[in-house]
Amino acid sequence: MAQNRSHAVMAQRAEPHDSLDFFPTPPWATRALCEWLVAPELLSIHQRDAWEPACADGCMARPLAEYFRSVAASDVHDYGFGEVADFLWPTDRRADWIVTNPPFRLGQQFAETALERARHGVALLVRTAFLESADRHAALFCRRPPSDILQFVERVPMFKGRLDPKGSTATAYCWLVWRFDRERSDTRFHWLAPCRKRLERAGDYPVAE
Ligand SMILES: C[S@@+](CC[C@H](N)C(=O)[O-])C[C@H]1O[C@@H](n2cnc3c(N)ncnc32)[C@H](O)[C@@H]1O
Numbered sequence: 001m002a003q004n005r006s007h008a009v010m011a012q013r014a015e016p017h018d019s020l021d022f023f024p025t026p027p028w029a030t031r032a033l034c035e036w037l038v039a040p041e042l043l044s045i046h047q048r049d050a051w052e053p054a055c056a057d058g059c060m061a062r063p064l065a066e067y068f069r070s071v072a073a074s075d076v077h078d079y080g081f082g083e084v085a086d087f088l089w090p091t092d093r094r095a096d097w098i099v100t101n102p103p104f105r106l107g108q109q110f111a112e113t114a115l116e117r118a119r120h121g122v123a124l125l126v127r128t129a130f131l132e133s134a135d136r137h138a139a140l141f142c143r144r145p146p147s148d149i150l151q152f153v154e155r156v157p158m159f160k161g162r163l164d165p166k167g168s169t170a171t172a173y174c175w176l177v178w179r180f181d182r183e184r185s186d187t188r189f190h191w192l193a194p195c196r197k198r199l200e201r202a203g204d205y206p207v208a209e
Contacts, residue, residue: 020077021103023158024059025125026165028199032192033099033123033175034067035199036150043179048120051095053087054102054110055079059163060125064099088113101125108140111176115144121179125156128172147182150175152192165205 037045045068052061055073058081065071072095073082085091088109098118102110107130114122128151130136151174157167175192 019103019105021105022056022077022161023101024056024161024163025101025158026156026163026196027059027063027201027204028196029125029152029156029173030060030063030099031066031199032152032195033125033150033177034064035195036175036190036192037123037177038067043121045097048096050097050099051093051117052082052100053085053098053114054100055082057081060099060101068097091117093117094119096120097123099123104130108136111140111144115178118178118180120181121177123175123177125173125175128174130176131174144178145185145187146176147179147184148175148177148188148190150177150190150192154192154194154196163205165200 034045037043048068049070049072050064050068051072051074052064053074055061055075056077057079058073061071061073061082072093074085074087075082076084076086078084088106094117096119098114099122100110100114102124104127107124107126111122111124114124131141131149152172155169155171156173157164157169158171158173159167159169
């Protein structure tokens with residue numbers, strides 16, 4: 001999975017089409033999910049495999065690999081990381097957990113597809129506003145309510161096509177988690193207390209030239 005992430009190399013890659021919604025996830029936000037999943041009374045995800053089906057250049061797949069036994073990575077566009085595959089196309093591929101930050105405009109389709117293909121659980125990082133649609137409520141949340149919603153109390157800065165450790169954002173994000181051992185109609189809400197400082201690592205961001 002290792003790759004050269006310098007600006008020069010990244011700039012040589014073909015830019016994905018605008019509609020791909022390429023917004024890389026700061027790695028600490030993925031660690032926040034994993035830390036929640038491995039909390040003592042929860043799950044042994046180090047015995048499970050994961051699939052990141054919209055992996056882009058691996059900003060989420062890499063931190064997932066710190067916690068899961070193995071991580072498969074794919075994306076519809078070739079970013080030089082993982083396999084090239086459209087997640088919404090039929091496949092027999094399955095995984096214990098499917099974890100991703102889906103393209104915003106395809107969030108519901110990603111949720112429905114992931115719920116069909118995961119054996120133990122699904123976690124999707126979404127804008128908190130994703131919770132607010134009557135159509136989505138009827139089509140997704142009423143039928144398959146997440147077991148847990150993890151709301152970041154810190155902002156998770158995400159920008160088109162790049163990670164920026166100094167950037168700020170007005171957009172709120174949360175993790176939607178479907179634990180199949182806990183499927184229930186009453187979704188549980190949790191705060192993700194401030195954790196960015198603790199979960200950021202040297203090497204998470206591209207080195208400035
Ligand atoms: C919001 S970005 C997230 C990237 C990565 N998951 C992360 O968190 O850093 C959405 C990604 O979805 C990919 N994508 C869009 N449509 C897709 C599809 N049908 N199948 C697989 N990947 C898709 C885009 O190429 C883009 O990399």
